[in-house]
Amino acid sequence: MANKVVYAxxxxxxxxxxxxxxxxxxxxxxxxVFSPFPVxxxxxxxxxxxxxxxxxxFMFGMGGLxxxxxxxxxxxxxxxxxxxxxxxxxxxxxxxxxxIPVTFEFxxxxxxxxxxxxxxxRNKTLPGMPARNPDPRSTDDKFIMEVRSEDxxxxxxxxxxxxxxxxxVMEINEREY
Amino acid sequence: MHSEAAIREPLILGHKTYSDITNxxxxxxxxxxxxxxxxxxxxxxxxxxxxxxxxxxxxxxxIGVWGLNKTVDWxxxxxxxxxxxxxxxxxxxxxxVLLLFxxxxxxxxxxxxxxxxxxxxxxxxTFPGIHMGRIWMxxxxxxxxxxxxxxxxxxxxxxxxxxFAISTYFSVxxxxxxxxxxxxxxxxxxxxxxxxxxxxxxxxxxxxxxNAKAWTRxxxxxxxxxxIATPLVFSVHSVVSFDFATSVIPGWHTTIxxxxxxxxxxxxxxxxxxxxxxxxxxxxxxxxxxxVKHIEYMxxxxxxxxxxxxxxxITELFISWYSGVEYExxxxxxxxxxxxxxxxxSMMTCNVISPQVFWFKKLRTNLMFTFFMSIVVNVGMWFERxxxxxxxxxxxxxxxxxxxxxxxxxDAGVFLGTxxxxxxxxxxxxxxxxxxxxxxxKSILTISGESYKRTQQQHH
Numbered sequence: 009m010a011n012k013v014v015y016a017x018x019x020x021x022x023x024x025x026x027x028x029x030x031x032x033x034x035x036x037x038x039x040x041v042f043s044p045f046p047v048x049x050x051x052x053x054x055x056x057x058x059x060x061x062x063x064x065x066f067m068f069g070m071g072g073l074x075x076x077x078x079x080x081x082x083x084x085x086x087x088x089x090x091x092x093x094x095x096x097x098x099x100x101x102x103x104x105x106x107x108i109p110v111t112f113e114f115x116x117x118x119x120x121x122x123x124x125x126x127x128x129x130r131n132k133t134l135p136g137m138p139a140r141n142p143d144p145r146s147t148d149d150k151f152i153m154e155v156r157s158e159d160x161x162x163x164x165x166x167x168x169x170x171x172x173x174x175x176x177v178m179e180i181n182e183r184e185y
Numbered sequence: 186m187h188s189e190a191a192i193r194e195p196l197i198l199g200h201k202t203y204s205d206i207t208n209x210x211x212x213x214x215x216x217x218x219x220x221x222x223x224x225x226x227x228x229x230x231x232x233x234x235x236x237x238x239x240x241x242x243x244x245x246x247x248i249g250v251w252g253l254n255k256t257v258d259w260x261x262x263x264x265x266x267x268x269x270x271x272x273x274x275x276x277x278x279x280x281x282v283l284l285l286f287x288x289x290x291x292x293x294x295x296x297x298x299x300x301x302x303x304x305x306x307x308x309x310x311t312f313p314g315i316h317m318g319r320i321w322m323x324x325x326x327x328x329x330x331x332x333x334x335x336x337x338x339x340x341x342x343x344x345x346x347x348x349f350a351i352s353t354y355f356s357v358x359x360x361x362x363x364x365x366x367x368x369x370x371x372x373x374x375x376x377x378x379x380x381x382x383x384x385x386x387x388x389x390x391x392x393x394x395x396n397a398k399a400w401t402r403x404x405x406x407x408x409x410x411x412x413i414a415t416p417l418v419f420s421v422h423s424v425v426s427f428d429f430a431t432s433v434i435p436g437w438h439t440t441i442x443x444x445x446x447x448x449x450x451x452x453x454x455x456x457x458x459x460x461x462x463x464x465x466x467x468x469x470x471x472x473x474x475x476x477v478k479h480i481e482y483m484x485x486x487x488x489x490x491x492x493x494x495x496x497x498x499i500t501e502l503f504i505s506w507y508s509g510v511e512y513e514x515x516x517x518x519x520x521x522x523x524x525x526x527x528x529x530x531s532m533m534t535c536n537v538i539s540p541q542v543f544w545f546k547k548l549r550t551n552l553m554f555t556f557f558m559s560i561v562v563n564v565g566m567w568f569e570r571x572x573x574x575x576x577x578x579x580x581x582x583x584x585x586x587x588x589x590x591x592x593x594x595x596d597a598g599v600f601l602g603t604x605x606x607x608x609x610x611x612x613x614x615x616x617x618x619x620x621x622x623x624x625x626x627k628s629i630l631t632i633s634g635e636s637y638k639r640t641q642q643q644h645h
Contacts, residue, residue, distance in 0.1 A: 044203060044372065045628040046400035059402045065409050083328055083337035092341045109346040109424055116417050117353040120410060124360045127406045128391065131399045133367060137392025144375035147368070147395055149203030149627075 012157040012165055013039075015142050015181045016172045017150050021047040024151040027175035028053045034171055037159040042146035061130075065123035072118025076111045143181075150178070188632065191642050195635035196290055198473040203627050206474075210369075210619050211376045213469055218616055221468055226616075229608035236602005239595050240315055248318050250595045257578045257590040262316045263428075264570040265600050268453070269309035269607075270351070270425055271446070271566060274418055275454025276302025277358055280365075281414035284407065289633055290482050292625040293474045296369075297465065298458050299362040300618070304610040305457070306355045308603040313347070315599070343427035350424040354417060361410045367393050368403070369619040422447045429573065436516035436577030439504070445497035449566060452490035452536070455483050456562035463556045465615055474621055477550050484549040487562065491540035494569075498537060512582075520576045524589060528572050535565020 018024040021043065028038055028050065038054040041047065050056075081100045084090070084107075089097045097103045128134055146152045155172070157165055172180055197206075243250055253260055276298040283291035314320055326348045328338050338345050370390035377383055393399070423443035430442040459480065466475040505517040520529045539561050543549040580587045614620070631637045 041397045042395050043397075043400065044207075044395065045368075045624040046404050047397070050397055051401055054397060056397050056401055059398075059405045061402055061405045062409050065413075069413075079328065080340045084340050087335070088337055090339070092339060097341070103341070106341040109343075109420065109427070110340055110349045112416075112420055113346070113349040113353040113424075116357060116413050116420075117349075119413055120353075120357040120360060123406060123409060124364060127364070127402055131393075131402055133391035133393050133399070135388060135391055139371065139374060139387060139390070139392055139394070141371075141375070141394045141396075147372040147375045147393075148207045 011185055013183050013185055014155045014168065014172065015183070016153045016155070016175070016177045017143065017145070017179045017181070018153065018176070019150065019178050021050075021151055023176045024153060025050055025053060027172070027177065028153060030175060031153075031155070031168075031171055036155060036163060036168055036171065039154045039156045039159055041154070042141050042143070042152040044147050044149060044151075047151065061123055061127055064126045065119045068122025069115045069119030071122070073111060073115040075118070076114035077107065080107045080110065188641065189638070191638065193633070194476075194478045195638050196293065196474075196476065196478070196633040197626065197630055198476055198635045200636040201473065201630060201634055203630065206621075206623060206626055206630065207372055207376060209471070209474075210621055210623055211373055214373060214617060214619070215377055215379070215382070219468065222612065222616060226609060226612045229605045229612060232601055232605025233609045234605075236599060236605050239598030239602055240311070243315055243595055243599065244320055248316060250593060252591045252593045252596055254588055254590070256581055256586045256588045257575055259578060260575050260590045261571075261592055261596045261600060262312045264567065264574055265603065266309050266312035267425055267446075267570045267574075268563075268567050269305045269312070269603065271422065271450035271453045271570075272457045272563070273302040273305035273309065273354075273358075273454065274422060274447070274450035275458050276300070276305075277354075277361075277414050277418040278451050278454065279458070280361065281411040281418065284411040285415060289629050290479050292622050292629060293471075293476075293479055294458065294462060294483075295625075296362075296365065296618075296622045297462060297615070297620050298454075299358065299365075300614045301457060301461060301611065302358050302454075303355070303362060304607050304614075305454075306351065306358065307610070308607050310351055310355065311603060313351075343424065343431050346424045347428060350421045354421045357410070357414060357417060361407075361414060364403070364406055364410070365622060365625075366618065367391055368395060369623045371395065372623050373619060419447055422450045429577075434577050434581075435510070435512040436520070436573065438513075439501060441497055441500060441504075445494065445501075448490045448493040448497070449536075449569060452487060452494055452540075453563055453566035455487050455490070456559040456566070459483055459487075459555055459559035460563070461611060463552055463559070465620065469615065469620065471621065474626065477552070480552060480555055481546075481550050484543045484555060484558075487558075488540050488543040488549075491536060491562070495537035498533065515580075516577055519580055520572055523576065523580070525572065525576045525579070528568050529576070532565055532568040532572050535561050536569060539565070 016027070018027065024041065024043075025047065028041070031038055032053055032055075041050060041054060051058075077100070084097050084103060085100055091097060100107075132140075141147060142154065143150065143152055155168060157168075160168060169180065169182070251260070251262065276295075279291050279298045280295040283295070314323055317323055326338060326345065328340075367390055370386050371393035374383060374386040374390045377386065423446065426442035426446035429437035430439060432438065462475055463480070466472055502517055505513045508514075519525075539558065543558070548554050575590050579589060
């Protein structure tokens with residue numbers, strides 16, 4: 009039997025949320041939801057875990073901080089110490105106040121870009137990638153729920169369709185793949 | 186569902202649906218541009234071309250063609266640099282600080298304000314670049330291994346801090362802006378019909394899908410970037426002010442500079458946002474999104490930051506007397522009554538006195554008047570930087586070298602040129618990019634949209 013994917017199209021995020029809640033409580037696994045803007049409160053219903061990008065950003069930031077301090081220690085203290093304007097450059101500790109601005113900027117630089125690059129890679133949004141949303145209306149004004157038969161082996165396809173028709177759905181598209 | 190107090194004025198006027206928002210933004214991109222756009226871009230491109238010519242002439246001849254002399258060795262170049270960086274600050278303030286404060290009115294203006302930030306920072310970065318004289322040596326500002334032993338850049342110098350601050354600020358703002366643009370490019374990609382446009386916006390949208398996990402990540406990235414862009418934007422103008430504050434020149438050597446520069450930056454930036462948006466909302470018919478309320482909110486920011494700047498000027502004056510330092514006192518007496526009195530009093534009038542008229546609701550909701558004031562504020566802020574820089578330098582410690590600064594046509598041409606380049610870039614943005622943050626506006630439509638609010642009230 010070929011696998012089937014159902015796209016249920018909704019016109020309102022609140023209607024989609026209650027439909028998702030209904031399906032999930034009936035034991036249906038909702039694969040994904042495509043929407044033109046973030047639908048708040050949807051993630052716990054369909055079981056999307058919290059992203060760890062914040063942690064990634066923190067780690068990149070710490071990396072930037074260490075690299076900046078290490079670099080300045082090497083350039084200014086170790087490799088070529090100079091006495092500029094009476095500001096002592098004989099130990100990192102004494103010279104630290106003057107290094108804070110660059111340390112801060114470099115921390116922000118690494119945290120921001122590290123997170124942004126990770127974000128693009130994890131989302132598979134990179135230059136030249138083809139559009140993968142099932143319906144072009146999902147970036148305009150429609151909210152589309154995706155249910156796949158391979159995720160719902162225990163359930164009959166007709167039962168799922170029946171459940172979906174019971175919600176205030178605008179249209180249902182069934183495709184084989 | 187989240188709902189908003191009825192007393193709050195709606196942020197999206199009229200009866201709009203989600204697809205109305207899409208169409209209002211996508212159709213100007215798809216259709217032919219209005220004639221006004223061609224007129225404006227021709228004028229700005231001509232000015233830009235003249236500016237590029239002046240810059241090339243400057244690079245060919247050396248910075249001797251500027252009006253600088255031995256006493257006043259920093260003048261319009263650095264004035265323009267600080268002015269442009271300052272203008273840039275409003276974009277980050279709107280998109281980052283107002284995001285952290287959950288101000289929904291930011292959503293109609295953040296996209297274009299961030300674009301303004303990016304173009305303004307490009308213009309700002311031009312000045313230290315061309316001031317180097319030998320611009321092909323520009324990479325010397327980075328700590329690169331070299332054949333001089335190896336002699337590193339000086340990390341104790343605020344000028345180097347500036348290199349790091351400006352490059353971080355520019356690249357982080359660009360990334361923040363682009364990440365917000367990706368979903369909107371996807372909307373355009375899925376809406377337009379012409380194959381070439383579909384292809385172009387397809388590439389720009391990076392294959393965005395808008396699935397649940399992507400949006401979760403999107404919101405996390407926006408929040409974290411806003412969180413780190415907020416201290417960044419304050420640090421950038423603080424570092425710019427260190428360029429002056431860490432040197433022992435009377436009039437520069439003051440600890441008040443960082444907060445004073447930052448509020449001045451926000452002040453001038455919001456004025457530039459007003460200048461641009463008041464024209465754009467009219468030409469692109471965005472009156473339902475950028476409402477009079479939005480203009481009023483920005484005018485309130487202008488009056489707050491303008492008052493902070495005013496207090497800073499007066500504090501500076503008081504401290505110069507109270508410090509008992511003769512040179513410091515003289516620097517300020519000279520500013521107000523010396524040969525540059527006209528610059529000082531233009532600054533005082535434009536920045537301190539004139540924004541106070543916004544206490545009147547009639548005036549701060551008047552669009553023509555706001556437009557006029559936005560120009561006045563930016564003239565005033567240019568004079569502020571000129572006053573700080575030139576009046577502090579032109580009378581140095583040795584009276585025999587006291588002199589005046591006379592700008593040459595190259596000084597003027599380069600400055601004018603950057604204004605031309607800025608407007609050219611902005612007009613291109615307004616023509617081809619989604620000028621409103623579509624995904625954000627749609628998310629507040631049912632909460633802050635006028636017709637939705639009205640039906641909600643009827644239910645109660």
